[in-house]
Amino acid sequence: MPSGAAPRLAGAQSPNARGDASDRRRASAWSRRLTISSRPSAHERRVLLSCANVMAVFAMLGSGEFLPWAREVDAWCAERSTASSERVLIIPTASAPEGDDVFEHWGGMGAQHYTALGLSPQVLPLKTRDDATRPELVDAIADSRIVFFSGGNPGYLAKTLVDTPFWDAVLDALAHGTALGGCSAGATAVGTVAPDVTSALTSIDELEWVPGLPLFTRAILPTHFDAVETFFPGLRQIIFDSRPADNILFGIDEDTAACGDGANWTVLGKSAVTVVNADGTGPTEYPRGSTLTCDLGLALGPRF
Numbered sequence: 001m002p003s004g005a006a007p008r009l010a011g012a013q014s015p016n017a018r019g020d021a022s023d024r025r026r027a028s029a030w031s032r033r034l035t036i037s038s039r040p041s042a043h044e045r046r047v048l049l050s051c052a053n054v055m056a057v058f059a060m061l062g063s064g065e066f067l068p069w070a071r072e073v074d075a076w077c078a079e080r081s082t083a084s085s086e087r088v089l090i091i092p093t094a095s096a097p098e099g100d101d102v103f104e105h106w107g108g109m110g111a112q113h114y115t116a117l118g119l120s121p122q123v124l125p126l127k128t129r130d131d132a133t134r135p136e137l138v139d140a141i142a143d144s145r146i147v148f149f150s151g152g153n154p155g156y157l158a159k160t161l162v163d164t165p166f167w168d169a170v171l172d173a174l175a176h177g178t179a180l181g182g183c184s185a186g187a188t189a190v191g192t193v194a195p196d197v198t199s200a201l202t203s204i205d206e207l208e209w210v211p212g213l214p215l216f217t218r219a220i221l222p223t224h225f226d227a228v229e230t231f232f233p234g235l236r237q238i239i240f241d242s243r244p245a246d247n248i249l250f251g252i253d254e255d256t257a258a259c260g261d262g263a264n265w266t267v268l269g270k271s272a273v274t275v276v277n278a279d280g281t282g283p284t285e286y287p288r289g290s291t292l293t294c295d296l297g298l299a300l301g302p303r304f
Contacts, residue, residue, distance in 0.1 A: 056174060057177075057179035058259070058262060059076065059179070059180070059182075060182055060221060060258045061073065061181070061183035061223070061256070061257045062184070062224055062253045063151070063254040063256075065109075065150050065186075069269055072268055073269070074117055074146065074181065075117060077181055078117065080179060081145045083144060083173075083177050083178050085145055086119050086145055087119075087121075087122055087145060088110075088121045088148060089121075089122055089141065090114070090124065091123075092106040092110070093152070094149065094152025094156060095151065095152035096126075096128070096160075098152065103127065108123075114146075119145065129160050132161055132166035132167065133166070134166075141178070143173070147174075147178055148180075149186030151184030152185045153196065154184075154186075154188035155194050155195055155197065155198075157186065157189040157194070158194040158211065159196075161213060167213060174215075184224065185223075187221050188221050188223050190215035190221065191214055191220040191221040191250075192211075192216070192218070192220055192247055193209045193211060194212045195207055195209050195210075196209070204232040204235060207238075215300070216296035216297055216299075217297035218248055218295070219250045220239075220244070220248075220250070221252065222239050222250075223251075239251075240276065248276065248278050248294065249283075251275075253270070253272050254270070255270040256269035256272060256273065256288065261298075262296055264292075264293050265293075267289060272286055275292070
């Protein structure tokens with residue numbers, strides 16, 4: 001399996017993609033399009049969760065948020081969150097470019113889903129980067145039991161939230177016991193890089209990736225992982241070849257969730273989680289019901 005060549009990051013080495021000539025050309029084009037602006041590292045900007053006496057709680061879903069299969073996942077989060085409120089914040093930001101109807105659809109589905117679980121849902125109208133500075137939205141984060149980012153465009157979600165007061169408030173809440181759920185774009189965006197899927201509507205060669213948020217500093221989290229070949233033939237190999245150097249690939253299948261603390265995980269749902277280690281060994285597939293240890297480099301805390 002490929003060794004995990006790096007996409008073109010500022011100050012990073014060129015990728016060493018493997019495979020046939022076509023694969024190398026596509027990976028090279030991919031890496032040239034990715035430019036990460038200089039900014040403080042996660043370890044310079046955040047305190048590690050291990051400095052706080054709080055267990056992190058995450059549920060990363062490959063697809064299918066708010067559907068019946070996901071009740072087990074959200075109940076898992078609610079039971080382990082140490083927040084005192086029953087409030088769940090539903091944040092459909094990743095779908096905002098698709099219009100208000102789509103945004104409201106996901107918000108409405110989430111509200112029904114969490115109400116059925118006995119929780120108190122609130123849909124946050126966060127659609128733009130300006131919204132991520134609104135005090136009333138930032139203040140809503142504190143002491144929420146779950147913060148959930150639904151699907152859409154992971155690149156848009158990352159660009160909208162990175163280095164904003166809202167994302168800082170999310171990180172602070174997670175460090176104090178709030179659980180984080182993310183599905184599809186909502187999971188992918190919290191890795192080191194995230195694809196802007198609108199860039200590849202006509203050709204996979206046009207796919208652009210942007211800096212992730214990143215909650216997990218040593219991993220990319222591709223979702224729909226068992227279905228990516230149906231989106232674009234060869235996409236799985238491109239993801240393998242183009243992941244940043246020294247990053248883990250943590251792929252989550254559709255209707256499947258990885259639930260854990262950032263290092264220790266349980267696979268719930270229909271299918272599997274696939275891991276390629278930072279040194280390129282793998283892939284290893286962990287089917288539903290499996291437990292695994294895979295440290296994704298969690299970093300949490302308020303910005304310094």
